[in-house]
Amino acid sequence: MLEIIDLHANIEDKEILKGLTLKINKGEVHSIMGPNGSGKSTLASILAGKEDYEITKGDILFNGESIMEMAPEERAQEGIFLAFQYPIEIPGVTNSYFLREALNSIRKSKGDKPLKPVEFVKIAKEKIKDLKMDESLLNRSLNEGFSGGEKKRNEILQMSILNPCMSILDETDSGLDIDALQIVANGVNANRGDDKSFLVITHYQRLLNYIVPDFVHVLVGGKIVKSGDKSLALELESKGYSWLEN
Amino acid sequence: MREELKIDNDQATKEMLESEEYKYGFTTDVDQEIFPKGLNEDIVRKISAKKNEPKWLLDFRLNAYKRWLRMEDPDWAKLKIDKIDYNEMSYFASPKKAPDSLDDIDPEILETYDKLGIPLEEQKMLEGVAVDAVFDSVSLVTTFKDKLAELGIIFCSFSEAVKDHEALVKKYLGKVIPANDNYFAALNAAVFTDGSFVYVPKGVRCPMELSTYFRINAENTGQFERTLIIADEGSYVSYLEGCTAPKRSESQLHAACVELLAHDDATIKYSTIQNWYPGDKNGKGGIYNFVTKRGNCVGKNSRISWTQVETGSAITWKYPSCILTGDNSVGEFYSVALTNNWQQADTGTKMIHLGKNTKSTIVSKGISAGQGQNTYRGLVKVGENAKDARNYTQCDSILIGDKCGAHTFPYIEIKNPSAQLEHEATTSKVGEDQIFYCQQRGMNEEDALSLIVNGFCKEVFKELPFEFAVEAERLLSVSLEGSVG
Numbered sequence: 001m002l003e004i005i006d007l008h009a010n011i012e013d014k015e016i017l018k019g020l021t022l023k024i025n026k027g028e029v030h031s032i033m034g035p036n037g038s039g040k041s042t043l044a045s046i047l048a049g050k051e052d053y054e055i056t057k058g059d060i061l062f063n064g065e066s067i068m069e070m071a072p073e074e075r076a077q078e079g080i081f082l083a084f085q086y087p088i089e090i091p092g093v094t095n096s097y098f099l100r101e102a103l104n105s106i107r108k109s110k111g112d113k114p115l116k117p118v119e120f121v122k123i124a125k126e127k128i129k130d131l132k133m134d135e136s137l138l139n140r141s142l143n144e145g146f147s148g149g150e151k152k153r154n155e156i157l158q159m160s161i162l163n164p165c166m167s168i169l170d171e172t173d174s175g176l177d178i179d180a181l182q183i184v185a186n187g188v189n190a191n192r193g194d195d196k197s198f199l200v201i202t203h204y205q206r207l208l209n210y211i212v213p214d215f216v217h218v219l220v221g222g223k224i225v226k227s228g229d230k231s232l233a234l235e236l237e238s239k240g241y242s243w244l245e246n
Numbered sequence: 247m248r249e250e251l252k253i254d255n256d257q258a259t260k261e262m263l264e265s266e267e268y269k270y271g272f273t274t275d276v277d278q279e280i281f282p283k284g285l286n287e288d289i290v291r292k293i294s295a296k297k298n299e300p301k302w303l304l305d306f307r308l309n310a311y312k313r314w315l316r317m318e319d320p321d322w323a324k325l326k327i328d329k330i331d332y333n334e335m336s337y338f339a340s341p342k343k344a345p346d347s348l349d350d351i352d353p354e355i356l357e358t359y360d361k362l363g364i365p366l367e368e369q370k371m372l373e374g375v376a377v378d379a380v381f382d383s384v385s386l387v388t389t390f391k392d393k394l395a396e397l398g399i400i401f402c403s404f405s406e407a408v409k410d411h412e413a414l415v416k417k418y419l420g421k422v423i424p425a426n427d428n429y430f431a432a433l434n435a436a437v438f439t440d441g442s443f444v445y446v447p448k449g450v451r452c453p454m455e456l457s458t459y460f461r462i463n464a465e466n467t468g469q470f471e472r473t474l475i476i477a478d479e480g481s482y483v484s485y486l487e488g489c490t491a492p493k494r495s496e497s498q499l500h501a502a503c504v505e506l507l508a509h510d511d512a513t514i515k516y517s518t519i520q521n522w523y524p525g526d527k528n529g530k531g532g533i534y535n536f537v538t539k540r541g542n543c544v545g546k547n548s549r550i551s552w553t554q555v556e557t558g559s560a561i562t563w564k565y566p567s568c569i570l571t572g573d574n575s576v577g578e579f580y581s582v583a584l585t586n587n588w589q590q591a592d593t594g595t596k597m598i599h600l601g602k603n604t605k606s607t608i609v610s611k612g613i614s615a616g617q618g619q620n621t622y623r624g625l626v627k628v629g630e631n632a633k634d635a636r637n638y639t640q641c642d643s644i645l646i647g648d649k650c651g652a653h654t655f656p657y658i659e660i661k662n663p664s665a666q667l668e669h670e671a672t673t674s675k676v677g678e679d680q681i682f683y684c685q686q687r688g689m690n691e692e693d694a695l696s697l698i699v700n701g702f703c704k705e706v707f708k709e710l711p712f713e714f715a716v717e718a719e720r721l722l723s724v725s726l727e728g729s730v731g
Binding site: 050071072073075077082084087092093097098099101102103105106109141142162 | 684689704
């Protein structure tokens with residue numbers, strides 16, 4: 001589904017990614033762990049198409065096609081979703097309106113008819129119920145005045161409603177208490193399926209107790225230095241990253 | 247139900263977002279009577295004669311004209327205005343056939359209003375909205391007049407009001423905006439041609455929105471309309487105006503006056519969607535929109551609320567104001583002003599607190615894009631006797647791109663120490679992060695921008711009657727086109 005090949009990327013002439021290679025197949029859950037500054041969030045932003053980075057080498061294939069020249073919205077329409085580490089506030093725009101605009105943009109790109117407000121609200125309310133979230137979330141201004149936990153939960157709600165095939169979660173667990181963590185993890189697990197893949201970026205092993213990954217990769221200094229199964233996460237938890245850094 | 251409506255509103259907006267630039271720029275080919283260019287006493291007399299006006303009204307005009315001759319055009323606004331040659335335009339243009347009823351209206355004109363989305367045949371009309379259609383210098387038709395008359399509500403063109411309700415017009419004309427109030431108000435008083443007149447009797451709540459739709463069609467012609475709305479004791483009326491004009495490379499002048507008067511316990515809500523032709527991308531052409539709007543809350547517990555969405559015009563100079571004379575009266579001003587390309591706007595309000603316990607609220611949202619310059623200018627004045635006056639002002643500006651400007655000039659004059667004033671102001675740029683977030687969810691850059699800006703204006707849009715809120719959102723999106731990338 002997603003194939004990252006020898007990716008090198010700079011920001012303001014500083015090389016952040018130094019030859020990252022990663023392949024995620026349909027239905028797989030991958031986790032990337034790594035210390036601060038190792039390039040985790042850079043990778044997430046580049047996959048989503050943020051323009052602040054200069055890609056000096058390598059390629060990213062999605063369903064076999066390069067997405068390097070695609071605008072962020074085209075990638076989203078193809079099914080790439082990024083749960084932001086710091087979700088953005090848009091005052092005056094309700095969550096519900098924002099999501100319907102988003103969903104209808106995606107539908108339009110596929111030639112589907114836009115959903116009417118009542119149709120959309122029905123879907124949204126079902127998802128909210130599944131995720132055990134509060135319905136009032138829909139009518140609030142997008143992320144405005146949300147607590148850190150609410151913002152993260154809202155990202156998961158958006159993911160659920162937009163129904164992407166490739167979800168990237170950028171440190172969605174940071175700043176969450178254990179209850180919120182569980183809600184987020186349930187959201188991801190509920191969305192797992194044979195044709196859906198996840199890339200879960202995290203600092204901490206604890207999230208992986210709830211979202212059990214098929215593969216764990218360790219990103220250090222802009223490269224994946226070690227890959228393994230979920231036991232690697234436990235090993236990292238006890239040993240830290242330093243044993244991999246040299 | 248409320249919720250449902252709101253959601254449908256959103257949907258309607260989305261459906262209407264089909265983009266195009268200024269789509270009201272067409273011209274109607276109609277047989278017109280146009281006065282020769284130029285302004286002099288003779289022209290003033292001719293306008294008055296054309297309308298068979300009583301002598302007192304001619305005197306009102308002549309007096310205003312004489313005062314105007316001695317006045318200088320104002321230069322204090324933050325606007326670059328090319329010198330206007332008042333002798334290079336005509337002051338009266340009217341379709342030749344004066345219609346007696348809808349059946350008599352030139353089909354070309356009916357089609358014009360259809361194209362503008364304002365069908366004049368009552369069966370086709372929006373339910374609950376009565377329309378007065380002003381085409382260049384004359385009012386063509388007023389719909390639902392009979393239905394309103396059953397309640398004693400007068401809603402007609404200004405010319406008709408002079409004929410049929412002369413005493414009322416004479417009693418109130420020029421009482422809120424004196425003929426010599428300012429340069430453009432004096433000009434208007436001298437040469438105004440038509441407009442709307444509304445009177446709502448004691449205790450009557452007007453059951454539908456009243457609206458006037460102004461259309462400039464003729465070339466090299468100024469439009470000078472005059473609107474007068476009187477809400478008698480305990481009455482309520484909500485009034486809307488919409489404006490469009492053809493695309494032309496020459497600028498055209500629109501100098502209107504609107505006077506509102508609210509008696510004890512009366513409420514007037516006045517909403518404007520101003521979409522005059524803004525000029526082309528290089529700043530050529532467009533309407534000069536120099537308008538004086540003022541309401542007087544003469545009665546106790548009265549309320550006047552202005553809501554304006556200003557997206558059109560090359561230059562906007564406009565300060566809808568409230569004089570809070572009656573005790574406990576309330577004045578409100580909610581404004582969205584957008585300037586894109588080379589548009590300029592200097593707009594705001596004046597809240598004059600004279601009565602005790604008077605309250606005013608000002609919410610101004612300025613959007614600047616392209617090379618647009620957007621100025622908020624507002625005065626809050628509290629008189630000696632205005633004990634316990636309160637004002638809240640919120641002034642937000644948003645910038646799109648790096649060639650536009652936003653300016654804020656709040657003036658405050660307080661003569662009573664019990665006054666309480668609050669002022670909040672913000673200026674922000676539309677964040678790249680916000681746009682990227684929307685894009686990541688599947689929207690393109692233009693849709694993202696329009697979503698963000700509409701969110702920014704929400705506080706003002708929610709003050710608009712339902713159908714117009716939809717229209718306002720759509721207009722904003724269209725006006726912003728081409729301002730990203």
